[in-house]
Amino acid sequence: MDRRTILRLGAGTLAATTLSGCKTFDFLSNPDDPARGVLLSANRLTKAAQRLLQGRDALAPTYSEADIRQPMRPNGSTDPQAADYLTLKQGGFADYRLTLGGEVATPLKLSLADLKAMPQQSQITRHDCVEGWSCIAKWQGVRLSHLLDRAGAAASARYVVLRCFDALSTGLDGPQFYYESIDLRSARHPQTLLALAMNDAPLPVANGAPLRLRVERQLGYKMAKYVKSISLVSTLSDIRGGKGGYWEDRGYEWYAGV
Amino acid sequence: MRNRVDGPTPKVIRRHGPWTRITHWMWAVCVFFLLLSGLQIFNAHPVLYIGQQSGMTQGFDNAVLRIGAEGGQGAGPAKGVTQILGHRFDTTGFLGLSGPADARQPRAFPAWATIPSSQDLATGRVVHIFFAWVLVGTLAVWAVASLVNGHLRRDILPGRRDLRGLGRDIIAHLRGPLRHGRRYSPLQKLTYFAVFFALFPLMILTGLTMSPGMDAAWPLLLDLFGGRQTARSLHFLGMVLIVAFFVVHIAMVLVAGPLNELRSIVTGRYRITGNGQATEEH
Known part of the structure; x- marks a missing residue:
């Protein structure tokens, strides 16, 4: 995470908590926003972790x-x-x-x-x-x-x-x-x-x-x-x-x- | 060390170690984003069920909580309705129907309580999953640091003496104002113990149970919580408990002296007086 992202998220948190602030984080909806890009990086981690834990052929649960x-x-x-x-x-x-x-x-x-x-x-x-x-x-x-x-x-x-x-x-x-x-x-x-x-x-x-x-x-x-x-x-x-x-x-x- | 008797001379001690302070603020940020993005995700389907699946037909209803809007368009004024275990509550303005009186929106949690403010499940999920990872990472760092620096043994794990002193501590909390010493009081220990060893694990595990990928990896999760939809309901309940913890936490900080408390969790230094709760051990 670069410093600008941290500052932005930090300042946003502060503003949001004090103003109970609704629209503060709407910029995250913008697909081109760099902060969203940072957050998206967690998805790669999720996929890697799941693939590691489940192995190739682990089955989804089946029911009766x-x-x-x-x-x-x-x-x-x-x-x-x-x-x-x-x-x-x-x-x-x-x-x-x-x-x-x-x-x-x-x-x-x-x-x-x-x-x-x-x-x-x-x-x-x-x-x-x-x-x-x-x-x-x-x-x-x-x-x-x-x-x-x-x-x-x-x-x-x-x-x-x-x-x-x-x-x-x-x-x-x-x-x-x-x-x-x-x-x-x-x-x-x-x-x-x-x-x-x-x-x-x-x-x-x-x-x-x-x-x-x-x-x-x-x-x-x-x-x-x-x-x-x-x-x-x-x-x-x-x-x-x-x-x-x-x-x-x-x-x-x-x-x-x- | 010399006993201090009744001296009003304040003394500044080192109350919180650096790892305790850093992880505290990490959690503050994580819980904030997880809560508001979680409410965004909930809004995409504002019904909670018990069991493996969601009963969505007339003959099969296993819902325990439902937030929605009713009426409007000739059927009388629209209103927000929250149903919990069959009991109905009019929650217009907050749950189910909210926003300015002339532009009410049908949505479970209001715009001010969700990230982003408008309906945007995709972004809510991006935010939620990112901060879920940060929370788990912080928990791991905290666990290692607290084992090494003794925070866990000293301040979190309740001992026999803490359980014995619990009654007196509850009465002291009810009386207020609170005087904190170097040690955490029995109630504090039990509360943090419950948060770290019950509430956070509950949130992480029920969160994982909602993942179809994790259910394949660890089918035990479904047995542990009685199904994906029960896990989702427990995740919501855990959220309510975390919000309750937050409210009490802030109330206690205010009662115990907000500036002194805030200083101790930012700089680590905490001012105590020689009498009262100064149960220092050396």
Whole structure:
């Protein structure tokens, strides 16, 4: 921490405690503020510490059928309006094709039937939203590592980027489509799934039909819904805002293990 | 050393070591930022539950605390409502609905109590996690320093004599004004002991339990607290206890002589009189 940051935080604390002061620290919301940059450095520490403690394959806790006590709470987009999505939805997603490309040996193009014919895995896990709530549900689908093995990830590939059909907002250049990214370590975790079904029924539209990601050791916003395509990349910096995800480009932390 | 009897001559002693003073102010800063950013984070979903998950449907309600706004737009004037274990309280102006009377905002904790002042969960989390690390680092430094310089054994760990003297100390605190000597009184020891060995560990561990990454690393956390949502509620309760500690702490400083107390935690030097509580040991 440099001296200016310390002085600023110190002076701010003093002002805030004496004036009970509300707006004193609003500068921290500014993504370009150097003090925010200092605070952000703790996120790297968090990720390193968690990775050290949990090891590669430590499993997220799983629950019993009796713990499924309510429908999965839909959050974020619940009804995408993109024309291509609406067409696919109308056809019961029969024409849906998941493409997996980028830095791979063999790009894949898979229908839902193709995905259903692959080895399936199901798990009852707890979904933790960044807002603070949790919800337990059963997820069934194909392990992402299975697809990565089929496609053959190149040695240069470091991240898996998921692009989605849903847009949570509209910018000057049109709808801002959801996207997310995880590193290969998360992607190859034994519980990381491309889920086709939820609570023993096909994935509902509100929860991401026809395909969504499950990364059980991370927060809800990592688990992209309405997955359109997957690509393996070596860097995130040239994609959209460069921070690796829709919410990450809006100030949320990329790793999202806390 | 010669006994001082009834002499009004004040004597300046060295009350707080440098590590005690440095870590004290580190905590002051940490607790300030953790509290206000924590309230910001809470505002993103101002409901607390008991168990693994959040009951959010009609047939499944495990909420124990809920802060929200009701009414408005033709349904009568809007008001802030806080519900605790089924009891409802109108908290308009502070909780649930706050801000200037002509521009009320529906938000759990008011703008003056959160960092940043407006709704900004992402920034609240950045601030909270940074200062959580600083707090843990400070605790580690304090633990080592206090072991080495004897602060822990002398001032924090309550001994048999402290427990015996507790009754008398409570009465002395109720009577006021307080006279502090070189030693911490039994109540002080017990309070700091509880903060360092119960409250801070509770906050750190319940904080970790809310992390899906940590739940995979240390599944025991969930068993310890009875689920992620219970841990979140306990984290909130711990926050209330820390605020209560802060209020009492400041009140005691005021009662015991604010300038002298403040000087001792800044410079380490503390003025005592020869009589009264000057239970010096040499």
